[in-house]
Amino acid sequence: MSNQWIAGVDLGGTTTKIAFISMDGDILHKWEIPTDHSNEGQYITSNIATSIMEKLEELGQSKTVLAGVGMGAPGPIDYETGVILNAVNLGWSDNFPLRDSLESVLSLPAAVENDANCAALGEMWQGAGNGAKNLVCVTLGTGVGGGVIANGNIVTGVNGAAGEIGHITTLPVGGAPCNCGKTGCLETIASATGIVRLAVEEMNKPNSKGELTNIFNRNKKITAKDVIDSARKGDPIAVKVLNEVAFHLGLALANIANTLNPEKIVLGGGVSKAGKILLDSVQDYFDKFAFPPVKNSTKLALATLGNDAGVLGAAWLIKNKFIG
């Protein structure tokens, strides 16, 4: 058993990351496939199964090398039943039986959990949170997700919807619409999508100028990375947008910390690659909005596993469930 591998899958709205991982948490092989969420998401699990089988063949391995497949998916999940309650970005109807679908296409034991919970478990198992019994992980990607570990266990909540940090309302009046149906969610501001939206709004104002505006005029679009890169170079619009992102992130994280006083809050996902320029500013707002004893004890940190946190946490689900 200890020589077996686990397949860890991190399902994203655009890309699906897959890895074969050892029982000790070493990533042996990893690759990505595009996420095809057309036709109500009916190809998602079969595409993953096909890709895993092809990779095994490429490596000269049979399926028996795999102890199981763990998957993180974006949305609230009932861990016990393996049902994804809703998945606004993936096309599935509500209450899609994701674990059963995965077990059926692969004929392997499967476990599914919210993707941000997987990232938290990955960071707890192999990353920045190593050893912390009270840990919150926030994933800043296309959307914003979160995972909460209290007293050493993931908090799933009564309906699997704990850790929906992206849907914390930080702009209660006049906020932008969110995919979830609310307005003013943290995700509308601090996700890659939110950053681009804010920057485009700023550049649509009269007399917009500067590096970011030049990129926008040249490419007819910008990315969150463009905003971050331009902010590093002092572009005023980009700096203003990142400041707004940091304000809302700092407020949300401080309020989470006022509630849970975790040892660490770990920031991961693509947007967190902004690194120090974002973290320092988030820390300033966090310090402003956190209860003083919380400010002095809860630390903010960047994720150390980068994009690997999700597949590692997904693999941990199988290790924890079937192997221990």
Next chain:
Amino acid sequence: MSNQWIAGVDLGGTTTKIAFISMDGDILHKWEIPTDHSNEGQYITSNIATSIMEKLEELGQSKTVLAGVGMGAPGPIDYETGVILNAVNLGWSDNFPLRDSLESVLSLPAAVENDANCAALGEMWQGAGNGAKNLVCVTLGTGVGGGVIANGNIVTGVNGAAGEIGHITTLPVGGAPCNCGKTGCLETIASATGIVRLAVEEMNKPNSKGELTNIFNRNKKITAKDVIDSARKGDPIAVKVLNEVAFHLGLALANIANTLNPEKIVLGGGVSKAGKILLDSVQDYFDKFAFPPVKNSTKLALATLGNDAGVLGAAWLIKNKFIG
């Protein structure tokens, strides 16, 4: 042992509630004493000890009937060391060794915990949360406190400051100063003190009139109860103030629920005696700000133990620590 009693103490800024409680959670005797926090709080624990000894004598009991004394106190507490890290309303200096002080004046085993955590434990043991493994209790009193139970255990946080729900920032710009040194804390709005402040601000505007204004003019002051009673009778200023309270409470509770998706959020403390007029309005704002799957699964409820939650939870500390 099972015939012994536990002394449960609920230390408030104005009044200290004390009760003798059976191992099964029945309140056998309860009474109150004023909290004398003069001279840096040096009389607080000795006054409690004197009162407990007098009550035992009155009942013809010796001190051996008591298995121990549990206390809830307002402020962040390190449960392991029994130290209260700071207590802005009680006069103690930072890091006051509360458990040691209590053990020394009574020569009994003692345990101390944040008062709102005690209320949560009380509601979990004997009240509205009975059986819920994921529970948040919010105490709306002179201040606003909170207790968080996740996966069946109280979340204390890395520095004992979990559950500081009163210091969640719900008004990040332009909020009123809080005793903690920040501005815009929930406590500045949804506590009895906050309600009075908001009402007085409204009544200081030109052409203020109505029942609440009449009470204010007559008594030269108002209480939170006056505001609630006047709101029930439709007084526009009181209705406006309670609506603002409900907005901020609904926002904070929804964001807590977006993070933890607890089975129940229980509202207790004096302000919660407003009952339906407050709860219905808080529920409306909660529904507006909660992620839909959270809105559909996390329930708001009024505490059922009333003022007894604190002493019961304090007693539970001793039962759990020494008896099990």
